[in-house]
Amino acid sequence: METSATKLHLDQIRALKLLGKGATGTVFLVHDSVSDSSASSPFALKLVDKASASSLRRAKWETQILRRLSDEPNPFLPRLLATSESSEFFAWAMPYCSGGDLNVLRHRQNDGVFSSSVIKFYLAEILCALDHLHSMGIAYRDLKPENILLQESGHVTLTDFDLSCSLNKPTRPEFYLSDPEPDPKLKTSLRFFRQKKKTKSARVNPITRRRMSFSGGERSNSFVGTDEYISPEVIRGDGHDFAVDWWALGVLTYEMMYGATPFKGRSKKETFRNVLMKEPEFPGKPSDLTDLIRRLLVKDPTRRLGFRRGAAEIKEHAFFRGVKWEILTEVLRPPFIPLRDDGESTENVTASGFGVKEYFEKLRTPLPHECPENNPFVDF
Template structure:
């Protein structure tokens, strides 16, 4: 590791940060009447009076792409069983979302064929035609499909019937030396510590070792859409990858029941930055620099492994018991991105969405550096660079569309109280042109390392967690929940009973292979 950082810092010395025009560095007056935290909340973690949660808190969303052709409304889908194109009759195969499916009549087609479909959409669901295997193991279609001419418009050809799901493996059923599997019975549910639109997060104890973890619980009924299932699998993969980095929340294990999915992850007990910002309103520059540097290392780690994070915000930056940061919540991540690759999904928390996403452009890792700029601005100024709280009384100016317009068009003003170096780094991250944004040029991450704002950072020591954090959360023990919002911790700890009718509608084959145990954490537990 020493040789790596020696090389980086030597390169930084010969790669000075590009000069910035003086007018970009001139601090501008700022009205502090409209702050992100306009007043002191009733209790830390509770929303302030007048705070718009849909914009500032826990509001990440994906806006789905739809393709309209001849009355059909096509959406990219993942087919985990055999599916055939209704236009050319060839099998739809590949990785990821291989084809399109009409959300009205369920027509299945290749992406390359969807514009060629001539049969109008009937707006009615067509009964499935089973895909079978013949004696030679080859796929054959039902009689109705086999007699049609290829030139004729084809009816939708569905996937094969769901395969049965094997019963969960219990610890006592395993042979000696095989990998341990977990179930809900292995954990004691202690307290609710968070809740989102898809999941509930609990503090739990592993009964065997008495270790404390966080457990993210997701109802399968909420993620039965093909794209939702893809995102759950992506989150699992990124959790596995994140287990190897000090500033990312890692994964202990995954398991499932007929109604739910369970992620058992590290319990980070210092609370999130949103909680602490509500106490302090804004942070000293030295504190913001420390957090921004650790976040930069976490993002760089993900980018090197082909992952765009896409959901950086105060809520997702946690503090551990020593005061170091850990990023969490990988549900918005995009994986498999190579250098130069781009994606186009419109997603994110409204206040942090980069201009290139709003413009409908293809984008890459640049969107994470933009979000870091927004977050750093919030830490330093105590408000969003795109604050619209002053428009609360005007319905036309209190919407996501108006916020997006502000992000695209508003000139970002820097508080006069900030240093020239802080103003420079904010202007660098918040450049509306991704090609000119800090961290996105030819120097890449090197431009961030060598920026004057981070001159005091010892990057090698920081990555090894050898730099003392500027703030240490006050904790009385590993189960102290003083840094979590009481709106969650006061909730009763229980899971609602399963609904048999709801479970019957779930295709359990979609969740095959979800179970996982982190071998590194397992080896540590076995040493206890």
């Protein structure tokens, strides 16, 4: 669907189904009932209720990132189709990825893991996407299987950029170097997390990012990410840079290979302690793949693979031997081609669909037992 912000009107948008709910907004598969009455070109619509100031702030930040990606397109990153804003809602449209996400796909495999060749294919495309983001000065900071979608063609697309941040790319690697003091910092970090109040969400909110700006400096001190994917430098509060994405790439690769993340504990505190102190375990024989993971999961970011020369350094690893980076998008037969409407949905509806505004109004309506019997605004 090719559209513009002036052509996206929520009143004429009909949702075919609910695709998911996240920290930033609710995602629907929709079509324009006027320009596309047959729903032949559906697209994804992410919508935020403006009653939540934090969600709105993050939503507008994400659309800023998407606008930049639309100006500098990459085959493994989304583009912004349109935005719409009313007194109640803020919404933005993106292309629909019909193949679901990488987490769903992995669980569909016989052993819940991918083969080495499949891992190589997906990692190569994810690596190119991260390389493009970093070249624009954007640290992704939320890499995980649920945020890697499969296009209709079988190629990947990263999604969810509300935790991303802009950093100045250094002109020399030494720019990031600092005096390492591993042992004291580990002890300080563990004391900090013993005192830290538990939160219900596994995803850490970007509470320290207050201004939506693309001039963010060389390092960020925000505590953001998903527990099992958070890097040691984020936990330590040292300040972090693009190397956090290479750490997350290592965790992702481990999960694709073994079906579980390497540092998951019984609690948030134990998970963070494992990230700081524990080395990943590699059952089976050593291989180029396990060596790649090991070098990505180096706790000192200045020694981590990719720190000095970015994605170019990782592409040179032996695991990627034989990959033709310049023609990745020309692969006509990716490992898995989604069936028609193969994506996971949480709600199915009739072909006529439903209004997205009505969906939220229904959520706001209290259940009958929650309403005073004399409430004249409740229709029983």
